[in-house]
């Protein structure tokens with residue numbers, strides 16, 4: 412029973428086709444497209460794929476984008492199913508004031524993180540960092556309760572905000588340096604330290620709250636860029652959202 416997993420963020424649509432909707436299922440094909448290229452999927456990347464029997468996805472890019480994705484899925488007669496954040500799912504409980512208002516990508520990445528903790532036999536609090544268009548940093552206690560999380564701008568938005576709000580900050584991308592001595596390095600290091608510092612703060616908050624050192628997972632399109640600059644130890648798991656989608660799919664369709 413083939414299974415298509417979709418993660419539609421504010422910059423890119425990421426997809427993966429699996430042999431079955433089960434944890435550990437073999438990946439048959441995967442890819443990513445910028446949102447402006449969604450219309451190429453049915454006649455491009457997806458044209459030669461086997462028909463997915465089931466589909467599960469998350470979309471945080473708005474209803475218009477969701478409709479454009481569903482149009483491409485008309486290639487098959489597979490019903491699109493989109494995850495929404497709830498009160499509880501797959502061992503995770505939601506501490507948000509309005510659970511359904513939590514971004515579904517955040518909810519699913521946390522479910523993926525709990526799955527990683529389970530298979531490695533660790534019963535610990537964890538922090539989940541997603542570095543995409545925006546950056547999110549979530550805190551989960553050892554019982555699987557999502558306590559809360561923060562949202563900050565990603566690298567691109569930080570740079571664009573500074574460029575558009577100032578006269579003198581139109582410069583090429585720089586390097587991350589401890590003590591930047593030019594504008595390019597100052598901007599690149601500033602963005603990187605903002606994210607690394609926010610994660611460190613959340614780790615401290617959670618450690619203080621639970622009395623235990625949390626496990627830190629990081630994911631998202633720009634996760635690899637942040638990894639060398641993190642000030643706390645963290646595990647880079649590129650597939651966290653897909654692992655979460657597979658976990659949910661296993662329970663719903665498996």
Ligand SMILES: Nc1ncnc2c1ncn2[C@@H]1O[C@H](COP(=O)(O)OP(=O)(O)O)[C@@H](O)[C@H]1O
Pocket residue numbers: 419420421422423424542543544545565566567631632633
């Ligand atoms: N090859 C790449 N293509 C697109 N974005 C990339 C790439 N490598 C790194 N990035 C960074 O990742 C971010 C997009 O990550 P992604 O996880 O796709 O975001 P979202 O889930 O919000 O769509 C971009 O802002 C960019 O900084």
Ligand SMILES: CC(C)(COP(=O)(O)O)[C@@H](O)C(=O)NCCC(=O)O
Pocket residue numbers: 420421422471512513514515516517543544545546547562
């Ligand atoms: C925080 C987000 C913008 C992250 O989006 P992304 O960077 O993955 O494109 C998204 O999860 C979202 O729109 N959340 C809804 C608000 C909330 O989670 O509180």
Ligand SMILES: [K+]
Pocket residue numbers: 419420421516541543631
């Ligand atoms: K995302």
